[in-house]
Amino acid sequence: MRPLVVITLLVLSIVGCAERPWHGIVRSPADPAPALVLAGAADLPVTRIRLDSFRGEVVVLYFGYTHCPDVCPTTLADWARAKRALGADTTGIRWIFVSVDPTRDSPAEAHGYARQFDPAFSGTAPTDAELALLLKDWAIAAYPEGDPRTPDYTVAHPAYTFVVDADGRFRLMIPPGVRADDIADDLRRLR
Amino acid sequence: MTSRTIFAACASGLLLLTGACGGSEQGTSEGDVGDATTTSDVTTMTGLSAVAPWARPADAGKNTAVYLELANTRPEGDSLTGVRSAAAERTELHESVMEGETMRMRPMIGVALPSGGRIVFRPMGPHVMLLRLRDPLVPGDTVEVTFDFASGRSLAVRAGVRAP
Ligand SMILES: [Cu+2]
Numbered sequence: 424m425r426p427l428v429v430i431t432l433l434v435l436s437i438v439g440c441a442e443r444p445w446h447g448i449v450r451s452p453a454d455p456a457p458a459l460v461l462a463g464a465a466d467l468p469v470t471r472i473r474l475d476s477f478r479g480e481v482v483v484l485y486f487g488y489t490h491c492p493d494v495c496p497t498t499l500a501d502w503a504r505a506k507r508a509l510g511a512d513t514t515g516i517r518w519i520f521v522s523v524d525p526t527r528d529s530p531a532e533a534h535g536y537a538r539q540f541d542p543a544f545s546g547t548a549p550t551d552a553e554l555a556l557l558l559k560d561w562a563i564a565a566y567p568e569g570d571p572r573t574p575d576y577t578v579a580h581p582a583y584t585f586v587v588d589a590d591g592r593f594r595l596m597i598p599p600g601v602r603a604d605d606i607a608d609d610l611r612r613l614r
Numbered sequence: 615m616t617s618r619t620i621f622a623a624c625a626s627g628l629l630l631l632t633g634a635c636g637g638s639e640q641g642t643s644e645g646d647v648g649d650a651t652t653t654s655d656v657t658t659m660t661g662l663s664a665v666a667p668w669a670r671p672a673d674a675g676k677n678t679a680v681y682l683e684l685a686n687t688r689p690e691g692d693s694l695t696g697v698r699s700a701a702a703e704r705t706e707l708h709e710s711v712m713e714g715e716t717m718r719m720r721p722m723i724g725v726a727l728p729s730g731g732r733i734v735f736r737p738m739g740p741h742v743m744l745l746r747l748r749d750p751l752v753p754g755d756t757v758e759v760t761f762d763f764a765s766g767r768s769l770a771v772r773a774g775v776r777a778p
Pocket of ligand 1: 492493708709719741743
């Protein structure tokens with residue numbers, strides 16, 4: 424190996440180590456995000472989702488349910504704070520809440536729920552068939568607990584916020600509890 | 615992931631949070647105990663007290679959570695056996711727990727509250743869950759919940775509703 428190459432590699436590795444850490448979990452390799460295609464409500468186009476149509480934007484995704492009393496609203500409130508931390512320019516970032524409880528949540532309900540946290544957020548809900556497909560494609564778990572015939576069942580769902588970069592790659596998983604400023608910091612770097 | 619470790623430690627310690635998980639170390643930036651925008655009630659009854667209760671806004675028919683700290687300053691230990699509220703169809707003690715990459719909720723039954731101990735209900739952890747709210751809860755409202763203890767005592771607490 425030529426000395427110049429060695430030196431270059433050495434410098435690169437030092438620079439690499441000095442790079443400030445991400446707050447979310449970086450996916451490596453950053454493979455293309457799985458498909459996410461949801462028909463939504465015919466009379467509410469914002470609930471129709473085709474993830475690959477958002478190329479050029481960072482997409483922040485959460486899979487939850489509107490009857491969630493604790494974890495989902497905490498996460499969406501953290502998103503809202505992160506969005507505010509980004510300041511006036513919040514273009515280039517799309518925030519989407521996807522219900523994994525189609526029995527109780529319509530696309531319109533999920534959208535109304537997400538918008539309570541920030542008017543720029545959108546929400547939707549899949550059909551049963553779309554849900555089965557998205558759980559498989561994203562390799563995630565979501566399932567009702569308790570008696571699903573009663574109104575009071577709960578839903579186990581993914582804990583992380585998923586972030587897809589502007590090139591459509593699944594880049595980050597943000598665990599619950601990451602501070603809003605730190606979420607904003609990661610998103611700023613991806614945008 | 616350290617935050618995950620902290621989270622797991624908090625979740626598994628079945629809630630007798632003496633110190634480590636109790637006060638400042640809270641993953642999310644919301645819900646700081648003692649926030650000035652709560653009703654800042656300290657409700658005390660015979661050595662049982664409730665500090666800084668607050669509730670999340672939610673629509674009628676939906677579910678929400680109430681958070682607070684319960685402390686026992688009596689010389690005798692006690693145990694929390696249940697909670698009730700007229701604001702919801704059902705009221706339960708729950709705990710959010712992360713299992714692998716999945717978030718679940720499980721009921722909590724009979725939480726010990728030893729002398730000098732406290733129970734901390736906080737976002738992403740133990741919470742009082744109000745199921746199927748009879749009326750919407752909007753910021754500025756208050757909601758009353760009553761905690762029942764094994765000793766036969768009960769503690770009624772008014773929590774202010776605020777957007778986190
Ligand atoms: Cu709950």
